[in-house]
Amino acid sequence: MPIVEAKYIWMDGTFVQWNEAKVHVLTHGLHYGTGVFEGIRAYKTEDNLVIFRLEDHMKRLIRSAKLIQIPFDLSLKELCNATIELLRKNEIRESAYIRPIVFVGYGGIGLDYSGFPISTAISAFPYAKYFGKSALNVCTSTWRRIWDASLPPQAKACGNYLNSVLARMEARARGVDEAILLDHNGTVSEGSGENIFVVQDGEIATPPQSSSVLAGITRDSVIKIARDEGISIVERPVSRAELYTADEVFFSGTAAEITPIIQIDGRNIGQNTEGKVTAVLSRIYARAVTGVIEKYRGWLTEVYP
């Protein structure tokens, strides 16, 4: 999806012109994937722009950096304020995507990056839909999800995303919209950039963190909304077979929001159309992120005074 460029990018405390936000070719993160990032959305409301779960995303960024041992000393407040300032400076009033990244800079060519400079950048740009479709055909990937014994899936780390890229490109080559990765045990993990849920007889299940999933913030929101609606939802291992026999399957993610999956590996899921539970959750989620539902307003940060 092409980017609609904004004017400025926030880099290490200053605003730089979009085309001037550059790094050295020997940047450690470019060679070895030593960086952590976030994907955050801002939504247009009737009279403002709101950022969805900004603090939770920035907390995850800080945790990811800790896990990869990237020393960085910006506080949660500084990260959140920089994001708000960036949206204001760019005068973004439409729904947008926000991409903070913390990465190891140029300091040498070795793997050991002790003492190398650490940079933080935040980009934000107008953004609408991630998937060009309202319901997806997907495949199970031949690539397995990374697991804790080699790379920590809990870190939203740049290097981890090679796993997601391989799966996503394979899906494309197979003519489908997205891939579902199984974990090292062969049970369901998640999409290349989304968590996954299956619905059977009105009960929802989603793989737990021990199935190598990223602790998605949308996933957490879906769990909360389902519980508030009195829909039974559990975190437990999900088998590949369950995908094929489920009444409904859907993805959740900041970019993907809540997107129904109607075909997996050429098999129709449920009625081959968005299911009822998915539709209910998707409708509530869309209203929650735009401030329509009072009890979820605590998830939102207003950009303009």
Ligand SMILES: Cc1ncc(COP(=O)(O)O)c(C=O)c1O
């Ligand atoms: C691998 C992976 N899993 C799950 C998610 C969903 O997480 P969130 O809802 O926090 O965007 C993402 C997106 O960030 C992701 O990249």
